[in-house]
Amino acid sequence: MHAWKLIRAALGTAIVGATLAAVPVTADAVPPTSAIEVNTTSVARGQTFTITQTVYNDRDFTITGGKAGLYAKETSLPAMVELVSCPGAFACDTLGTSVRGGVADVPPGESRTVVFTLRVKADAPLGTITLQHQFIGENYAFDVFDGPALTIVQQPADVAVTMTAAVKMVTTARITYTITVKNNGPDPATDVRVVATGPAATAYYASTCTRVGTTRTVNCDIASLANGASVTRTLTVNTGMLTAGTLTATAQRTASSPNDPVATNDKATRSCTAVTGLLVRC
Template sequence: MQAWKLLRAALVTVVAGATLIAPATAMAADPPSSAIDVSKTSLNVGEEFTITQTVHNTASFTIVGAKAALFGKTGVSLPGMIELVGCTGAIICFPLDIEFRAALGDLPSGATRTVVFTFKVLDTAPESVTLQHQLLGDEYSFELFEGPTLTFAVAPVNADVSVGLTGSASGPRINYTLTVQNNGPATATGINVAAAYPAGLNYAGTTGCTRVGTTRNLNCAVASLASGASVTKTFSASAGLLTTGSFVATVQRTASSPTDSVAGNDKASKTCSILLGLLVRC
């Protein structure tokens, strides 16, 4: 009987011991101090995209002046390749030297904030950049994390230069106005437009063009023209006594750099009618 009591006591001890060493439920790991999600990583010039950055204060104290920060790996300038269009979830977002930041105010221990940046790709963007991101404070910084790589399509290097021609009568003279416009996207240089006043009329002067010898032809040069800009040049021709008929002046782009991608707007003409060298209509 005594032996049975001893055996039962031993069994109870074993069971109790087994209960004591049962594995505890695993605790959920804290989120990282910074994480980002990019809406799109293959991008074209002018395209907009978003970067969502979530920061978490993993420290045991409040972070004063917390900021979500975005960088380009190897110290490249993010503001030199993407433009900040807007953001939500922050007091203010702004470029700072080679990075972008979102001011969040004080961030208590364990607190989380999410910022959504909206960017637009600039035509100065390189082929690619690897993102880095970090939670910063006024006197404290957390781990720097590496994010995805953004790839940018090479910006087209061309400049569409268009020409237009108008004419107005002033007595027996016709004053022609040539308009040269750069429709972009690149700056155009070394532009030349060949102009010709009508046969049967007499040369009466120019502003901004150069006459070719004693011919009816003129060269109208523009050294450089930014995208979206335009410039005007003028030349004139006059009718002699009894001159009658329909007279056509022409202009045509003959040179520019880089490549002109649209040929359909490279030339223009203007027709004016003259009666007896006195009545001129354009």
Template sequence: MERTGRRTAVVAALTAAALFAAPAVASAAPVPSTIDVSDTSVHAGDTFTVTEQLSNPTDFTVTGAKAAVYTKEKPIVDLLDLVSCTGAVACAPYLSSFRGGVGDLDAGESRTVTFTFRVKDDTAGGKFTLQHQFAGDNYAFGVEDGPVLTINPEEKADVKVALTATPRVGLVARVDYVITVSNTGPATATGVRVTANPGTGRTIVSTTGCTRSGATLNCAIATLAPGASATAKFSSEGGLFAWGPFTATAQRTASTPADPTAANDTASKKCSAYTGLYVQC
């Protein structure tokens, strides 16, 4: 009975130890390649970064290790220009990818390469799946899908400037001008500014919506929605003995986004004075 009791106690102790023992956790192997993208919604001309981390999960050295970046739907080299890269010995386009070489990568080692890209000016809008790969001279891991990069169509706002002139009866060859600024779209125009000049020998005597700086007028139109327009006004005089032609001008000097049509950014109006009593425009 004593021997049986001892055997029972030993079995119970071993069973308790097994029940409370911590389970073994297998350590996960490092992923060969991961990427982080600074901005996944961009426009033509924008810059953004793609940071790729390489980790060697094998038990051998990968020679000539490279971080490679692709897009699935179209060659990435047709969409983006490489501005710079850090963390690599050299970066360059290679067939349908951009690659950054980091040299040999021993078992268990990691490297990080950050690519800075600029969206080509003529890139059409669309959605493109970024892909990445750890490639080497003696071994290459599979190509993995990353986030979707959305390239938005380039925003444009065509700002048009017009100028009208109305002579006034009097003794000083006065002319009243109206600057009309309109946005034919397709996007909203912000930060719209126009400068105007009354022409040689003329004196600005009144303004509406503009400020004077010497013989130049600066007119802040601010924001124009597609299809909207705004006006600014000024008047000039030539004096009692005014004589000869003069040309007033108005020109768009700033607006955002890009203005696609430069031809309609400037307007002018030519008038002629025949003393201060008579002006013809």
């Protein structure tokens, strides 16, 4: 009987020991001294985006005059963006290569969050940068951390084509089609080409564009066109004595850079009506 009591006591001790070993005591994870979240990783010139930065004091003393700081690893961040607003900070500005939001004194174990709204400058270089962030105080500066990559892209340029027509009587009718090419933006357009073709029942006369061989087709090339700017080009054709019916010319954008987002205004047509080669109305 005594032996059984000893065995039972030993088993109880083993079970209790096993239970205690299965429940280790762990400390709460300490947050990083700076962390950021970006609402997008691709943004165009002229557009805004937000960076939410949370700073945390893991020291055993108060960080005085604390600031949330943002940088671009490869360049100066203020050279690429404009500061729009910074809710959560009592003040924000740019300093040197950084954007900063003041969070005042931060006692040990406390955090502060600032939401920066930034606008990409119109002349910001295209490409990808690495965002960096840091918690800075008047009495202590924490490590600088690499954040997500941010790509600056070019906005599209909507090139619109319209056409008018005017007739002048010479030996027969001479019709001048005026082509207007306008950049509705938002970005500048480059390497624009508009191809215009005169009506089938006419003969090529002249153009401010480049004629394609001996055809009634011309290539109107425009090296660059600023946002909101427009240019005009002309194509002039002659009717014959027996010309009759509807005389329709076309002009269409066939190339431009960057991407053109609106296809519906890329092409224009203009029609005139010939009773004979001597009587044409446009």
